Amino acid sequence: MSRRSSALAALLMAGAALAAAGSAARAQLLPSLPVGGLPLPSAVRNVTVVGDLLAPLSPAQRQAATLPSLDRLGVAQGVGELGQASLAELRKLRLGELIRANPAQLESGPDGVPVRRGVLIAIDPTDAQLRSVAAAGFTVERRDDLGGLVSVTLRAPGRLSGKAAMKRLKAAAPGLAADYDPIYEPAGGALLPVAGAVLAGASPPPMPAGRSIVMIDGGVAAHASLKNAAIVQQGFAGPAKATGHGTAVASLLVGRDGAFRGAADGARLYVADIYGGSPAAGSASAIVRALAWAASKQPDAISISLVGPSNLLLQRAVAILARRGVRMVAAVGNDGPAAPIQYPAAYDGVTAVTAVDARDRALPEAGRAARLDFAAPGADMAAALPGRGYAKVRGTSFATPLVAARLAATGSTQALDRELSRGSGKIGRGIVCRTCRTDPRIVGAK
Incomplete structure (x- = not known):
């Protein structure tokens, strides 16, 4: 067996071990969040805007668009009309607010x-390198052996900033990834409410039996809409905790309730919760552990409605799964073309999705x-x-599960090419699952 093949096999075995540790939790066992919507907190930290870039937005819209939350279900009204520079500024404000709201857990x-904060990830370190970083004051927080992809979470000494800690780490163990x-x-x-025309609801294409996502x-x-769905959460x-964003995405996959129907209705859904209810979670290392668990399920597709920077650990994990032929689908984000390119959508082997x-x-x-x-x-x-x-939603988060559903049903991006629709603007090769939109009026969406 080649080194790559053995690494992949070990990665899948590691995922299977994670699955055995507690994959029996089901959606209906999780507590419901408040009924009737997800109102913004009454006391929201004021957002200071430099210049007039965000002048088109009202103060309430600025707060809504910059508030870190796992219960976001759409881009704030008015954001779609902002210019590229304004969208990029909005992204900076939102990320800064996330850090300010969680100073004990996060830093810039x-x-x-x-x-x-104070955490670095060593990738495939040797024993000698770990001894060197220990001598430099670093402690091991956890070790994840994913088979040829060993991730060691290191806690920096004292109150060193992440940047200072990285400098010390490189000096202590030259060559360490x-x-x-x-x-x-x-x-x-x-x-917030979404303006715009709507189409009459139509049924999505059928999902073949036996598929999993x-x-x-x-x-x-x-x-x-999820009461009859086969859902396993980890x-x-x-522990897995209910969120508005996760619930919305799941419904677009396997939901079924009267006129509302998800694009993968009938498929088994596995949910990897990387937040545990906290927007300060959702780290690259958590995503990699989730990917190992996901691969162990041998799914027909993996849907990832998340965005962030490029990361060496995540890049290597994605590459391993891509070589195995695991189909991954990810959103490009909603910060406009002037913002940095987002990952994991930008990695080779991941199908990148935008929205119309x-x-x-x-x-x-x-x-x-x-x-x-x-x-x-x-x-x-x-x-x-x-x-x-139901709520009206807007964003690439909600386009991603639709593409994942059709990729799971058809088996390849080449097969998807045969069912594409045309559109305008930057839409890649075309529009997938055009009939999968449920008209908000039909289900009384708020």
């Missing part, structure tokens, strides 16, 4: 990206892509609210 990393542990966000915005996101709450940042509105136009706030594969409906549509009811 390269380019202002939130990273876990290491990176920060950045935080990845749900690729969605704040829960993994979504890496927040936890999924109980909902009428937490990777503590009801008129088949690319969303103006959709992120820039290193390589854009497909678009799918991501606006003027409904998704489940935790507990009961």
Whole structure:
């Protein structure tokens, strides 16, 4: 067996071990979140805007668009009309707010990206390198042996900043592959009404029997559309906890409730919760552990509605799964073309997804892509609210599960090419699952 093959086999075995540790939790056993919507907190930290870039937004819209939350179900009204520079500024404000709201857990990393405070990840370290970094004051927080991809989480000594800790680590163990542990966000915005035309609801294409999909996101709450779905949840940042974002994405995959129907209705859904209810979680290392668990399920597709920076550990994990033929689908984000390219969508082996509105136009706030594969409906549509009811959603987060569903059904991106629809703007090779949008009016979406 080749070194690559043995590494992959060990990775899958590690995922299977994680699965055995507690994969029996089901969506209907999780508590429902408050019924009737997910209101913003009454006391929201004021956002200071430099210049007039965000002048088109009202103060409430600025707060909603910058508030870190796992319960976002759409891009704030008005954000889609902002210019590229304004969207990029909005991203900086939002990431800065996430750091300010969680000072004990997060700090600013390269380019202002939130990273876990005082934590570095060593990749495939030798015993000699670990002895050297220990002598430099670093302690091992955890070790994950994923088979040919060993991840060692190191805690920096004292109150060293991440940047200072990286400098010390490199000096202590030259040649050691290491990176920060950045935080990845749900690729969605704040829960506010969405303007725009809607289309009549139509049934998505059928899902062949026996298919399975993994979504890496927040936890999924109980909902009428999910009561008959086969859902297994596993937490990777503590116990799985219900979130608005995760519930919405799950409903777009396997939901079924009257006129509402997900694009993968009938498939088995595995949910890897990388947040545990905290927006300060969702780290690269948690995603990698979730990917190992996901691979052990031998899914027909993995849906990832998350965005963040490039990371060496995540890049290597994605490469291993891509060589195995595991199909991964990820969102390009909603920070506009002036923002940095987002990952994991930009990695080779991942299908990159953007979103279109009801008129088949690319969303103006959709992120820039290193390589854009497909678009799918991501606006003027409904998704489940935790507990009961539906919300209008907008963002590339909600296009991603639709592409994942069709990829799971057809088996390849080449097969998807045969069912594409045309649209306008940057939509990659075309629009997938055009009939998968549920008109918000049909289900009384708020």
